[in-house]
Amino acid sequence: MEKTKILIIEDDAEISRLTAMYLEVEGFDTKVINDGSTAISAIQSYAPDLIILDLMLPGLSGIEICKQARNFYFGAIIVLTACNDDVSEISLLKLGADDFLTKPLKPHVLVARIGALMRRVQSQQVKSVKTKHSRLNINLDNQQVTFDGIELNLTGRI
Structure with a gap:
């Protein structure tokens, strides 16, 4: 069975390194992008099953990446942010995010959310x-x- 491909778009080197390391131990294939300006081309070339997207990025913001990606990318998007308010969460979900996690990340919660999203995406693919x-x-x-x-x-x- 092919591994689930996850693109991590996060400019904090330590967070992205630890997240990638944890996800790889859990059996996922990961790729890290640390600049918003390269995110769209990375999504197109890597073709991930799921994107973990930070909001605050150099180059292009996570909000703009989410908006642009939804024109061609139909996989799951989990947004990471330090903000913990309903307005941000609602805005992101309306822009195309599938889930929303606040920092600091709890790795076991992240893996559970990824599993839930991938089950939903895979069941939709089977139905189609x-x-x-x-x-x-x-x-x-x-x-x-x-x-x-x-x-x-x-x-x-x-």
Whole structure:
């Protein structure tokens, strides 16, 4: 089974080093970026399953990275911040973050949140798979069923 790829975008060298080290021990594949200006290209080239994104970064802020990344990146984003207020949390979630953690990080909580997000993402990926069995084709994305190429009109009632 392929390891979950996590991109850590954090300018504090000690936090990023310890986070990467802990996640690698837990079985994740990690890459660290310490500058906001290289974050977008790193997301595109590394294609992570999950991003851990600090808010306060040199170059490009975490908020701007989150906004830009959501134009092409559909994986999970966990935002890290030193701020602990509802307004920041709500704003980040509206901008596309999937979860929000305050510093200092508790590594076991981070791993639990990553696990929860990855389960959700993976279950959505399974649901979007088209199922085909000989003459029957089931497309869960658009909720269409065809038999020998003829669309069947099904209802939600049993």
